[in-house]
Amino acid sequence: AAELHWPEERQRKMAHYLPPAIMALFAPRPPIPFKEPIFKRKMYPYSGVAGFVKNLKEYDHPPPVKQETPQEVRKKIKDAKTKAYEEKLKKAVEDWDPKHPDNPEMTKDAFKTLFVARLNFEITAEDLKQEFEYYGKINKVHLVKDKKGKSRGYGFVEFESSRDLKEAYKDADGRKINKRRILVDVERGRTVKNWKPRRLGGGLGGTRKGGKDVNQRFSGREPPANERGGDRRERRDRGGREDRHRDRDRRDRGDRDRDRDRDRRRRERRDDRERDNDGRRRRDDRDRSRERERRRRRY
Secondary structure (H helix, E strand, O other), X not given: XXXXXHXXXXXXXXXXXXXXXXXXXXXXXXXXXXXXXXXXXXXXXXXXXXXXXXXXHHOOOOOOOOOOOHHHHHHHHHHHHHHHHHHHHHHHHHXXXXXXXXXXXXXXXXXXXXXXXXXXXXXXXXXXXXXXXXXXXXXXXXXXXXXXOOEEEEEEEEEOOHHHHHHHXXXXXXXXXXXXXXXXXXXXXXXXXXXXXXXXXXOOOOOOOOOOOOOOOOXXXXXXXXXXXXXXXXXXXXXXXXXXXXXXXXXXXXXXXXXXXXXXXXXXXXXXXXXXXXHHHHHHHHHHHHHHHHHHHHX
Protein backbone atom coordinates (compact mmCIF):
# COMPACT_ATOMS: atom_id res chain seq x y z
CA ALA A 1 0.00 0.00 0.00
CA ALA A 2 2.81 2.37 0.74
CA GLU A 3 4.24 1.62 -2.68
CA LEU A 4 0.84 2.47 -4.35
CA HIS A 5 0.61 5.90 -2.68
CA TRP A 6 4.21 6.74 -3.22
CA PRO A 7 3.78 8.36 -6.64
CA GLU A 8 1.07 10.73 -5.30
CA GLU A 9 3.20 11.73 -2.38
CA ARG A 10 6.10 12.28 -4.69
CA GLN A 11 3.84 14.34 -6.96
CA ARG A 12 2.78 16.53 -4.04
CA LYS A 13 6.38 17.03 -3.08
CA MET A 14 7.37 17.87 -6.66
CA ALA A 15 4.51 20.36 -6.96
CA HIS A 16 6.42 22.79 -4.81
CA TYR A 17 9.15 22.91 -7.42
CA LEU A 18 6.87 23.54 -10.48
CA PRO A 19 5.89 27.04 -11.59
CA PRO A 20 2.21 28.09 -11.46
CA ALA A 21 1.92 28.18 -15.25
CA ILE A 22 2.86 24.50 -15.46
CA MET A 23 0.58 23.56 -12.56
CA ALA A 24 -2.35 25.26 -14.29
CA LEU A 25 -2.07 22.71 -17.08
CA PHE A 26 -2.90 19.92 -14.62
CA ALA A 27 -5.79 21.71 -12.88
CA PRO A 28 -9.28 20.18 -13.34
CA ARG A 29 -11.72 21.88 -15.73
CA PRO A 30 -14.61 23.93 -14.34
CA PRO A 31 -18.03 22.27 -14.31
CA ILE A 32 -20.24 22.75 -17.36
CA PRO A 33 -22.83 25.53 -16.74
CA PHE A 34 -26.49 24.62 -16.97
CA LYS A 35 -28.40 26.08 -19.95
CA GLU A 36 -32.16 26.07 -20.21
CA PRO A 37 -33.58 24.27 -23.21
CA ILE A 38 -34.52 26.38 -26.25
CA PHE A 39 -38.24 27.00 -26.62
CA LYS A 40 -39.26 26.64 -30.25
CA ARG A 41 -42.38 28.59 -31.10
CA LYS A 42 -44.68 27.29 -33.75
CA MET A 43 -44.03 28.92 -37.13
CA TYR A 44 -46.72 29.74 -39.62
CA PRO A 45 -46.74 27.55 -42.69
CA TYR A 46 -45.22 29.22 -45.74
CA SER A 47 -46.98 29.16 -49.09
CA GLY A 48 -46.14 30.41 -52.60
CA VAL A 49 -47.40 33.49 -54.47
CA ALA A 50 -49.57 31.54 -56.86
CA GLY A 51 -52.63 32.33 -54.76
CA PHE A 52 -52.14 36.10 -55.14
CA VAL A 53 -51.73 36.22 -58.92
CA LYS A 54 -55.43 36.78 -59.53
CA ASN A 55 -55.44 39.68 -57.06
CA LEU A 56 -52.59 41.31 -58.95
CA LYS A 57 -54.50 41.14 -62.20
CA GLU A 58 -57.50 42.92 -60.67
CA TYR A 59 -55.37 45.63 -58.93
CA ASP A 60 -55.51 49.11 -60.46
CA HIS A 61 -51.85 50.17 -60.74
CA PRO A 62 -51.18 53.95 -60.28
CA PRO A 63 -49.10 55.62 -62.99
CA PRO A 64 -45.35 55.58 -62.25
CA VAL A 65 -43.93 58.79 -60.83
CA LYS A 66 -40.65 59.87 -62.43
CA GLN A 67 -38.08 60.99 -59.87
CA GLU A 68 -35.38 63.55 -60.69
CA THR A 69 -31.87 62.23 -60.94
CA PRO A 70 -29.02 63.95 -59.03
CA GLN A 71 -27.72 65.33 -62.34
CA GLU A 72 -31.12 66.85 -63.13
CA VAL A 73 -31.36 68.39 -59.66
CA ARG A 74 -27.92 70.00 -60.02
CA LYS A 75 -28.79 71.30 -63.48
CA LYS A 76 -32.07 72.74 -62.17
CA ILE A 77 -30.26 74.57 -59.35
CA LYS A 78 -27.63 75.86 -61.77
CA ASP A 79 -30.26 77.14 -64.20
CA ALA A 80 -32.10 78.92 -61.38
CA LYS A 81 -28.88 80.63 -60.24
CA THR A 82 -28.03 81.61 -63.81
CA LYS A 83 -31.47 83.11 -64.34
CA ALA A 84 -31.29 85.07 -61.08
CA TYR A 85 -27.82 86.36 -61.99
CA GLU A 86 -28.98 87.42 -65.46
CA GLU A 87 -31.90 89.35 -63.96
CA LYS A 88 -29.59 91.03 -61.46
CA LEU A 89 -27.12 91.87 -64.22
CA LYS A 90 -29.89 93.28 -66.41
CA LYS A 91 -31.07 95.57 -63.60
CA ALA A 92 -27.49 96.68 -62.92
CA VAL A 93 -27.00 97.53 -66.61
CA GLU A 94 -30.17 99.63 -66.59
CA ASP A 95 -29.06 101.50 -63.47
CA TRP A 96 -25.49 102.05 -64.65
CA ASP A 97 -24.86 105.58 -65.89
CA PRO A 98 -21.21 106.68 -66.31
CA LYS A 99 -22.32 110.26 -67.07
CA HIS A 100 -24.17 110.70 -63.78
CA PRO A 101 -23.62 114.30 -62.65
CA ASP A 102 -23.59 113.39 -58.95
CA ASN A 103 -20.40 111.33 -59.29
CA PRO A 104 -17.72 113.45 -57.56
CA GLU A 105 -14.83 111.27 -58.72
CA MET A 106 -15.67 111.61 -62.43
CA THR A 107 -13.13 113.42 -64.59
CA LYS A 108 -14.24 116.50 -66.49
CA ASP A 109 -13.20 115.64 -70.06
CA ALA A 110 -13.67 112.00 -71.09
CA PHE A 111 -11.71 112.49 -74.33
CA LYS A 112 -8.60 113.42 -72.33
CA THR A 113 -8.96 110.63 -69.77
CA LEU A 114 -6.78 107.52 -69.86
CA PHE A 115 -7.93 104.19 -68.39
CA VAL A 116 -5.15 102.33 -66.50
CA ALA A 117 -5.71 98.71 -65.43
CA ARG A 118 -3.82 95.76 -63.87
CA LEU A 119 -2.20 98.01 -61.30
CA ASN A 120 -0.43 96.82 -58.20
CA PHE A 121 -2.89 96.91 -55.31
CA GLU A 122 -0.38 98.78 -53.13
CA ILE A 123 0.02 101.70 -55.54
CA THR A 124 -1.51 105.05 -54.58
CA ALA A 125 -2.98 107.88 -56.63
CA GLU A 126 0.14 109.96 -55.99
CA ASP A 127 2.37 107.17 -57.33
CA LEU A 128 0.18 106.87 -60.42
CA LYS A 129 0.34 110.58 -61.00
CA GLN A 130 4.11 110.61 -60.63
CA GLU A 131 4.46 107.81 -63.22
CA PHE A 132 2.27 109.50 -65.84
CA GLU A 133 3.57 113.05 -65.36
CA TYR A 134 6.32 112.06 -67.77
CA TYR A 135 3.86 112.34 -70.69
CA GLY A 136 2.44 115.73 -69.75
CA LYS A 137 0.58 117.81 -67.23
CA ILE A 138 -2.19 115.98 -65.36
CA ASN A 139 -5.44 117.52 -64.16
CA LYS A 140 -6.79 114.68 -62.05
CA VAL A 141 -6.03 111.08 -61.01
CA HIS A 142 -8.80 108.81 -59.72
CA LEU A 143 -7.88 105.40 -58.26
CA VAL A 144 -10.99 103.21 -57.95
CA LYS A 145 -11.45 101.65 -54.48
CA ASP A 146 -13.96 99.28 -52.89
CA LYS A 147 -16.18 99.92 -49.89
CA LYS A 148 -13.34 99.06 -47.49
CA GLY A 149 -11.04 101.63 -49.06
CA LYS A 150 -8.77 99.11 -50.83
CA SER A 151 -7.65 99.60 -54.40
CA ARG A 152 -9.41 97.56 -57.09
CA GLY A 153 -6.42 97.60 -59.42
CA TYR A 154 -7.49 100.23 -61.97
CA GLY A 155 -7.94 103.96 -62.24
CA PHE A 156 -8.30 107.00 -64.53
CA VAL A 157 -5.79 109.72 -65.42
CA GLU A 158 -7.02 112.98 -66.95
CA PHE A 159 -4.44 114.93 -68.97
CA GLU A 160 -4.53 118.58 -69.76
CA SER A 161 -3.81 118.02 -73.44
CA SER A 162 -5.14 115.38 -75.83
CA ARG A 163 -1.66 115.14 -77.38
CA ASP A 164 -0.26 113.93 -74.06
CA LEU A 165 -3.10 111.42 -73.87
CA LYS A 166 -2.22 109.96 -77.29
CA GLU A 167 1.44 109.69 -76.36
CA ALA A 168 0.61 107.89 -73.11
CA TYR A 169 -1.86 105.64 -74.95
CA LYS A 170 0.81 104.52 -77.41
CA ASP A 171 3.80 104.29 -75.09
CA ALA A 172 2.57 103.32 -71.60
CA ASP A 173 0.77 100.11 -72.58
CA GLY A 174 2.66 97.12 -71.15
CA ARG A 175 4.96 99.18 -68.91
CA LYS A 176 6.00 97.83 -65.52
CA ILE A 177 4.88 99.76 -62.45
CA ASN A 178 5.68 98.22 -59.06
CA LYS A 179 6.63 94.88 -60.66
CA ARG A 180 3.37 94.56 -62.64
CA ARG A 181 2.75 95.24 -66.33
CA ILE A 182 -0.15 97.63 -66.80
CA LEU A 183 -2.75 98.02 -69.53
CA VAL A 184 -3.84 101.43 -70.75
CA ASP A 185 -6.79 102.37 -72.93
CA VAL A 186 -9.01 105.36 -73.61
CA GLU A 187 -12.07 105.82 -71.43
CA ARG A 188 -14.92 104.13 -73.25
CA GLY A 189 -17.74 104.54 -70.71
CA ARG A 190 -18.56 108.09 -71.81
CA THR A 191 -17.14 108.00 -75.33
CA VAL A 192 -18.46 104.72 -76.81
CA LYS A 193 -22.20 104.20 -77.26
CA ASN A 194 -23.77 101.24 -75.39
CA TRP A 195 -20.47 100.46 -73.69
CA LYS A 196 -20.52 98.20 -70.64
CA PRO A 197 -17.68 97.49 -68.18
CA ARG A 198 -16.36 94.03 -67.41
CA ARG A 199 -18.44 93.63 -64.23
CA LEU A 200 -21.62 94.11 -66.30
CA GLY A 201 -20.71 91.63 -69.02
CA GLY A 202 -18.76 93.93 -71.33
CA GLY A 203 -15.16 95.02 -71.61
CA LEU A 204 -12.39 94.08 -74.01
CA GLY A 205 -10.23 91.96 -71.72
CA GLY A 206 -9.40 88.39 -72.68
CA THR A 207 -7.80 87.07 -69.51
CA ARG A 208 -10.94 85.39 -68.11
CA LYS A 209 -12.66 83.80 -71.09
CA GLY A 210 -12.22 80.16 -70.07
CA GLY A 211 -9.27 77.79 -69.84
CA LYS A 212 -5.59 78.29 -70.52
CA ASP A 213 -6.06 77.54 -74.22
CA VAL A 214 -8.40 80.54 -74.79
CA ASN A 215 -7.31 83.04 -72.12
CA GLN A 216 -4.96 85.87 -72.97
CA ARG A 217 -1.51 85.23 -71.52
CA PHE A 218 0.21 88.57 -72.20
CA SER A 219 -0.09 92.05 -70.72
CA GLY A 220 -1.19 95.01 -72.80
CA ARG A 221 -3.53 95.49 -75.72
CA GLU A 222 -1.37 93.70 -78.29
CA PRO A 223 0.65 90.48 -77.96
CA PRO A 224 4.45 90.65 -77.95
CA ALA A 225 6.35 90.04 -81.16
CA ASN A 226 7.34 86.47 -80.24
CA GLU A 227 3.67 85.43 -79.73
CA ARG A 228 2.14 86.95 -82.85
CA GLY A 229 0.70 84.50 -85.38
CA GLY A 230 1.30 84.25 -89.11
CA ASP A 231 3.70 82.30 -91.27
CA ARG A 232 6.94 83.42 -92.82
CA ARG A 233 5.32 84.52 -96.06
CA GLU A 234 2.93 86.86 -94.26
CA ARG A 235 5.77 88.37 -92.26
CA ARG A 236 7.76 88.85 -95.49
CA ASP A 237 4.77 90.62 -97.03
CA ARG A 238 4.64 93.07 -94.14
CA GLY A 239 8.00 94.52 -95.04
CA GLY A 240 10.71 91.90 -94.88
CA ARG A 241 13.36 91.04 -92.38
CA GLU A 242 15.39 94.19 -92.88
CA ASP A 243 12.39 96.41 -92.28
CA ARG A 244 11.63 94.54 -89.07
CA HIS A 245 15.19 95.01 -87.85
CA ARG A 246 15.07 98.68 -88.78
CA ASP A 247 11.75 99.17 -86.98
CA ARG A 248 13.03 97.32 -83.94
CA ASP A 249 16.17 99.45 -83.78
CA ARG A 250 14.12 102.60 -84.18
CA ARG A 251 11.76 101.45 -81.45
CA ASP A 252 14.62 100.56 -79.12
CA ARG A 253 16.26 103.89 -79.83
CA GLY A 254 13.01 105.68 -79.05
CA ASP A 255 12.62 103.71 -75.83
CA ARG A 256 16.14 104.63 -74.76
CA ASP A 257 15.52 108.29 -75.54
CA ARG A 258 12.28 108.26 -73.57
CA ASP A 259 13.95 106.54 -70.63
CA ARG A 260 16.79 109.06 -70.76
CA ASP A 261 14.36 111.98 -70.85
CA ARG A 262 12.32 110.50 -68.04
CA ASP A 263 15.42 110.01 -65.89
CA ARG A 264 16.55 113.56 -66.62
CA ARG A 265 13.15 114.95 -65.65
CA ARG A 266 13.16 112.93 -62.45
CA ARG A 267 16.65 114.16 -61.57
CA GLU A 268 15.58 117.72 -62.26
CA ARG A 269 12.50 117.33 -60.06
CA ARG A 270 14.58 115.75 -57.32
CA ASP A 271 17.16 118.56 -57.53
CA ASP A 272 14.37 121.14 -57.40
CA ARG A 273 12.88 119.50 -54.32
CA GLU A 274 16.27 119.33 -52.62
CA ARG A 275 16.95 122.98 -53.53
CA ASP A 276 13.57 124.03 -52.15
CA ASN A 277 14.15 122.02 -48.98
CA ASP A 278 17.59 123.58 -48.51
CA GLY A 279 16.20 127.08 -49.05
CA ARG A 280 13.36 126.41 -46.62
CA ARG A 281 15.80 125.02 -44.07
CA ARG A 282 18.08 128.08 -44.38
CA ARG A 283 15.10 130.42 -43.99
CA ASP A 284 13.98 128.53 -40.90
CA ASP A 285 17.49 128.74 -39.40
CA ARG A 286 17.64 132.44 -40.22
CA ASP A 287 14.26 133.08 -38.61
CA ARG A 288 15.24 131.14 -35.49
CA SER A 289 18.51 133.10 -35.24
CA ARG A 290 16.66 136.43 -35.54
CA GLU A 291 14.14 135.36 -32.93
CA ARG A 292 16.91 134.28 -30.60
CA GLU A 293 18.76 137.60 -31.08
CA ARG A 294 15.55 139.56 -30.51
CA ARG A 295 14.95 137.74 -27.22
CA ARG A 296 18.51 138.31 -26.10
CA ARG A 297 18.19 142.06 -26.73
CA ARG A 298 14.87 142.20 -24.91
CA TYR A 299 16.27 140.69 -21.70
